[in-house]
Every structure is written in structure tokens, then in C-alpha cells.
Amino acid sequence: MKAGRYYGPGDIRVDDIPNPVPKSGQVKVKVAWNGICGSDLHAYLTNVPVYASKEPHRVTGETVPVTLGHEFSGTIVDVGPEVDATKWAPGMDVVIEPIFGCSKGDCFPCSNGTRNICPHIGFIGISGWGGGLAEYITVDLQYVHILPKGVPLDVGACIEPLAVAYHAVKRSGFTPGQTVLIIGAGPIGLFLLKVLRSIDPSGTIIVSEPAVIRREFALEHGATQVIDPKAEQVPAAVKRTVAPGVHLAFDAAGIQASLDACLGSLRQRGTYVNVAIWEATATLDVNVILGKELNFTSTLGYDRVHPEVIALLAMGKITGIEKLITKRISLNDVVEGGFKCLLNEKEKHVKILVKP
Structure with a gap:
């Protein structure tokens, strides 16, 4: 499959990589839309600590290159072993909460419900474990949220920054x-x-x-x-x-x-x-x-507020998010039409979405 991969500042490439297979407790998601984030732009310009580098990440163990993209939505296409088929099934639209901590018992932030300030914080699509700038991704269920009917997939890709x-x-x-x-x-x-x-x-x-x-x-x-x-x-x-x-x-x-x-x-x-x-x-x-x-x-990111945000969208308390999407591009155009466009013409755009 095609994937937009981060090799380091100023170096993002669209590569062919293996199509992932869901493991136990995972679902496979066909990515619908992925938003380009301000932190992605920072990482394109300079080294940002949470982004993958030549040193293995403390949680994922991954080094560059990694698949980028942490603001994304999609549709479940397959489920791994030991996944409750009554709750998770192909055809369901979902959004990913990409933030994670080390989850170790002796980590004060993680053990006290504040994984977003874990000293080893990471993000799917930044620190490894795949990303939204790819045709497919496999994700552990703890990071997956079902999108209610009435919340479209393009709006779903905006839930992470929201x-x-x-x-x-x-x-x-x-x-x-x-x-x-x-x-x-x-x-x-x-x-x-x-x-x-x-x-x-x-x-x-x-x-x-x-x-x-x-x-x-x-x-x-x-x-x-x-x-x-x-x-x-x-x-x-x-x-x-x-x-x-x-x-x-x-x-x-x-x-x-x-x-x-x-x-x-x-x-x-x-x-x-x-x-x-x-x-x-x-x-x-x-x-x-x-x-x-x-x-x-x-504040740093968020921690376990996705259900509250999704509920506000479903109830119509927050509306008009789709009007802030100013451009939609293909994966092949992610560098010129995405990153460079936001850097050089930021006064013209708010949110650019990529369709892998």
C-alpha cells in the first residue's frame, strides 16, 4: 500500500509498504481522511522531540522512517483475534485517539490518568505504530472510537485537534x-x-x-x-x-x-x-x-476526552467544522499541496485533509 513516511525534517516520501494485518485486540481501518497538523509542520522544519528519529522511541521502539498522520478517521475493514464482534465490525466508521504513554506502573502520570504528560509520551502517526497518511492502519482497540451516525468522516478527521x-x-x-x-x-x-x-x-x-x-x-x-x-x-x-x-x-x-x-x-x-x-x-x-x-x-494534547468531543458533535453542540476544511488533496500531493502549501500560503488555509 501507499504511505506518507517521515524520514526527518524536510524529508517526507510516499513509499510502498506492506499492507498491515490486525493482531489480537486490533482492528484494521481503511483511512478516509487525515489532517495535516501544525506539529507536523514543526517537524517538517526542525527536530521535534516526540517525532520519530534515529533513536528508538521509548514506547514503540521504532526509528525513522515512520508513517505520518495522527488526525484521521476511517472505516473498519477487518478485525483481529479476540475482538468482540458484537461491538466492532467491518463497516463501522471510527476515529483514532492517537496519544499514548508508557503505561508503566511506576510512571506517576500514567498511573494517575494523565498519560498525556508521561515523560515518554508518543502518538500514533508520529512515534510509530502506523499513521493516517496510509491506505490502511491496524490499531489497538483502546485507541479507537466509533463515530455516531450524522458525524461524517471528514469531520471525524478533525476530532483530534478539536x-x-x-x-x-x-x-x-x-x-x-x-x-x-x-x-x-x-x-x-x-x-x-x-x-x-x-x-x-x-x-x-x-x-x-x-x-x-x-x-x-x-x-x-x-x-x-x-x-x-x-x-x-x-x-x-x-x-x-x-x-x-x-x-x-x-x-x-x-x-x-x-x-x-x-x-x-x-x-x-x-x-x-x-x-x-x-x-x-x-x-x-x-x-x-x-x-x-x-x-x-x-496544556499538552488531551487525555481521554474524545468521547466527550464526539458527543458534542453528535448532539449538534459544535457545528460547522466542515467549513474550516479549506482544501482536500491526494496522498501523492501531500508534500507540495499539503506541507509546502500550509507553510507558504498559511494565510489562505485552515485545515487541509489528505485522502490516502
Whole structure:
């Protein structure tokens, strides 16, 4: 079968690899759609620790090359031995929750239900065990979730990044009526907006984003106000709308300017939530946090929130996800039409899906 494989920064190839056979406790999935993630773009540009390298991953034992793709949905086509045929059967549409920890008994995060912060964290489609940029994948059942009727497979491929946003909002302690700033209206920033709107349909949510099309998307999907950070100072613009500053600021950009803008836009005892992966080290003025008694926190991926996200989609609490899919491509076009397109024309796109 064909698979998009990661050899290292700047090196992704479409290879022919063996078609997988499900083992005990696994299902075989024909991949329908796979989204290209912001972290995939980071790994295309530079070394990212969680991505496979020449050193064996602590959990999978795999080295490069590995099949990429961790935002994907598909349909079960076969089941392995000891799989409950009354629950899992060919023809079922599913989505994969790709995150895993080491699962060792002496690992504090894994043994306390927070595998997303295991020191040996990995992802299917990043650290090994196959990936969504392939025609087929075999997956252990613990990572598989059934898609309800009414949730299409293209939306299913967006559940993984939606889970990132949902986990961040959940960790933030957001409640209806609180005012919010989101910096960065890429996929995660816009998914943060969708999740927040599912909780509070009418509250004040301000989005800062330099790209015109992404500001337009933010307004279309529920932002109260958008700011062009190239044209005006974000804290000043925020405080014209919310005089004391916002309760919560989500950083989905991960640059020095976004950190500074978030801290400057928060009211006293507000909360900064970092959701972004950073490529560079930030400089932090702790006295800014001290002077306002700010809460400073971060989130990494998600852990076991996929069922909650799927339920929100099935109930219609989160809608319009398909409108954020701005391009669909074939696997053969994954580098030029996918990775390079997002890097060179990111102001034109939100989410690109690949059909293996």
C-alpha cells in the first residue's frame, strides 16, 4: 500500500509498504481522511522531540522512517483475534485517539490518568505504530472510537485537534460569562473558538490574527471582535472592549509577541493558557505575573476526552467544522499541496485533509 513516511525534517516520501494485518485486540481501518497538523509542520522544519528519529522511541521502539498522520478517521475493514464482534465490525466508521504513554506502573502520570504528560509520551502517526497518511492502519482497540451516525468522516478527521482545544478549555476552568482572548486563528485557535461557543453562545470572545482570511473565519464562527496585531497593539484593542482586560487568554501562536500580548490583555487574577508548541525560547517577565496575581498554565494534547468531543458533535453542540476544511488533496500531493502549501500560503488555509 501507499504511505506518507517521515524520514526527518524536510524529508517526507510516499513509499510502498506492506499492507498491515490486525493482531489480537486490533482492528484494521481503511483511512478516509487525515489532517495535516501544525506539529507536523514543526517537524517538517526542525527536530521535534516526540517525532520519530534515529533513536528508538521509548514506547514503540521504532526509528525513522515512520508513517505520518495522527488526525484521521476511517472505516473498519477487518478485525483481529479476540475482538468482540458484537461491538466492532467491518463497516463501522471510527476515529483514532492517537496519544499514548508508557503505561508503566511506576510512571506517576500514567498511573494517575494523565498519560498525556508521561515523560515518554508518543502518538500514533508520529512515534510509530502506523499513521493516517496510509491506505490502511491496524490499531489497538483502546485507541479507537466509533463515530455516531450524522458525524461524517471528514469531520471525524478533525476530532483530534478539536480534542486539543476541548482539553485546553476544560483545563482553563472557563465558565459562561467570562471574557476571552484567543491569539492565533489557525486550526487550534478556531477550534478553541468553537468549543467556547458551545459553552457560551453569546459571551465576549476576541481573536487576534494577522491573516485576513483567518480573521474572517473567526468572525464567521463566533468571534465577537477580531484584531490585526500588525495594525494595532492587542492589549489596547482588547481593553477598548473589555476595560479591565479579559478573564482568560489562550495562546495558540507560541511566539514572544503572543505571550506578551496575552499577559498585557489579562485583567488582575486572569489566566494565561498556552496551547501552542514553541519553536523558540520565550522571555518571561515574572513581575508582570506577580503584579496582577495571574494564573499561568499550559496544556499538552488531551487525555481521554474524545468521547466527550464526539458527543458534542453528535448532539449538534459544535457545528460547522466542515467549513474550516479549506482544501482536500491526494496522498501523492501531500508534500507540495499539503506541507509546502500550509507553510507558504498559511494565510489562505485552515485545515487541509489528505485522502490516502
